[in-house]
Amino acid sequence: MNEEINNPAPVKEKGVPFGKLIAWSLRGGSTGVAMMILGYLTIFAVKTMRMPAALVGGLLLASKFIDGITDLFAGLIIDRTNTKMGRGRPYELCVIGMWLTTVLMFMMPESATMVVKSIWILVMYLFSNSIFYTFLNANSTVYMVRAFSSQKEYVQLSTYGGVVPMLIVLIFNVLFPTLMGTMATSQGGWVKLVLIFAVPLTVLGMLRFFVIKETNNVDVSAEGDKVNLKEVFQLLKKNRYIYIIALASLVINLLTNMGTGVFYFTEIVGNVKLMSVLAVSQVIVLPLMFIFPQMLKKMSVAKLVRIGLLVGAAAGIVNFFAGSNMILLVIGAILTGAGAVPVTMLAALMIIECADYNEHIGLSRMEGSLGAVNGFASKVGAGIGAGILGILIGLAGYDGNLAVQPDSAITMIRLLYSLIPAALNVVVYLVFRLYNLDKNISQIRAENEARRTEAEAKHEA
Incomplete structure (x- = not known):
């Protein structure tokens, strides 16, 4: 009897109800598609609006300087937020702003001067990416740890919950290139095409705001009153692990949002509609999300990420030898998707470890600031991807007005689709070997819990 009192059976952690899992996950699909659409911005601006590729790339890169400021303050603002709705939940309203400005981006006046077009792209991109998407990146983990309360729930949301965004993005990747071939022949056609996705995904993206409330204080009820800019700089100085996570997110988003595929299939394969075949092949990757929870019982998130990076490197090598061979391109696409999944879907678990x-x-704990750092890296990666694509193919001689592109431009497109992604994955893999926080996280959490218990006892006394 005494042994049972001194060593009580562990409380079984509850899982996330299916309805809440779906409602929570839909926003990831909404933001994922919005970012994928931005990957088509370069070809829209170059082919339809007749803007120089290097100019478009330069504009997108320029926006990243402002991103650094907005991300830093977004995390701080969220960490200091205390409202009746919660700390992270109010910022879900940014879904509306993100989609509105994304649509407006493609409503650029076709007859405008090059200066007006440049200003239009820069301003709308800044609102969509640097403001609204910034807050959505920074609030996600903050919202999650206050709406759910156990490690089991966090794993389910990051793995099983990751299936929904992947399905939504997969459907987008199947439909968009096909519709693009018939609709995106004019500026008005592009707007209609974007609206087809923007309207329903705004509604779906807002669902968790209405369904899921913040109910868990995570022992930081007063944290929002004391977090200041000095503490954010302390975080940046003392927590090296967030930089490793951020680097992985930067590279994966750079490669995902570069938009090389549409140029590759236009100029090398010769049929942009065949991109849909690659998108359909991503269905094979979905079962990974159901396997990950079992794998995480045997290995850490960091180890799973390292495996994914090596798979991503292998994908680049396959793509280098693929040419226009659809079988090899499908294999490369499957490996690319499988390699990116651990970073994109499990980053929230590593951010909790950093907190x-x-x-x-x-x-x-500063989950908001940690999320903002990782979000900043993700958006910088996406911006660099879109920007560097235009700059590099522009320098290589690509001209949207030419029916046949020079060999130098074709070679650059091939490298951006294959060996360059492979090399970047290898570099991040080597850096990620320095992430050893996972080896001590159980002890860290136990010591944190002991401190909380001691502090509560002193407070009650």
């Missing part, structure tokens, strides 16, 4: 580490070294 635990913050608490362990005497800082506030």
Whole structure:
């Protein structure tokens, strides 16, 4: 009897109800498609609006300087937020702003001067990406740890919940290139095409705001009153692990949003509609999300990410030898998707580990600021991807007015689709070997819990 009292059976953690899992996951699909659409911005601007590729790339890269400021303050603002709706939940309203400005981006006046077109792209891109998407990146983990309360729930949301965004993005990748071939022949056609996705995904993206409330205080009820800019700089100084996570997110988003595929299939394969075949092949990747929870019982998230990076490198090598061979291109696409999944879907779990580490070294948990750092890296990667694509193919001689592109431009497109992604995956793999927080996380969490219990006891006394 005494042994049962001293060693009570562990409380079984509850899982996430299916309805809540779906409602929570839909927003990831909404933001994912919005970012994928931005990957088509370069070809829209170059082919339809007749803007120089290098100019478009330069504009997107320029927006990243402002991103650094907005991301830093977005995390701080969220960490200091205390409302009746919660800390992270109010910022879900940014879904509306993100989609509105994304649509407006493609409503650029076709007859405008090059200066007006440049300003239009830059301003709308800044609102969509640097403001609205910034807050959506920064609030996600904050919202999750206050709406759910156990590690089991966090894993389910990041794995099983990842299936929904992947399905939505997959459907987009099947439909968009096909519709693009028939609709995106004019500026008005592009707008109609974007609206087909923007309207329903705005509604679906807002669903979790209405369905899921913040109910868990995560022992930081007063944290929003004390987090300041100095603590954010302390975080950036003392928590090296967030930089490793951020680097992985930067590279994966750079490669995902570069938009090389549409140029590759236009100029090398010769049929942009065949991109839909690659999208359909991604169905094979979906079962991974059901396997990951079992794999995470045997290995850490970091190890799973490292495996994914090696798979991504293998994908680049396959694509280099593929040429216009659809079988090899499909294999490359499957490997690319499988390699990217661990970083894109499980980053939130590593951010929670970083928050635990913050608490362990005497800082506030600052999930919002951690999420903002990772979100900044993701958006920088996406921006660099879109920007560097235009700059590099422009320098290689690509001209949207030419029916046949020079060999130098074709070679550059091939490298951007194959060996360059392979090399970047290898570099991140080597850096990620320095992420050893997962080896000590159980002890860190136990010590954090002991400190909380001691602090509560002193407060009650």
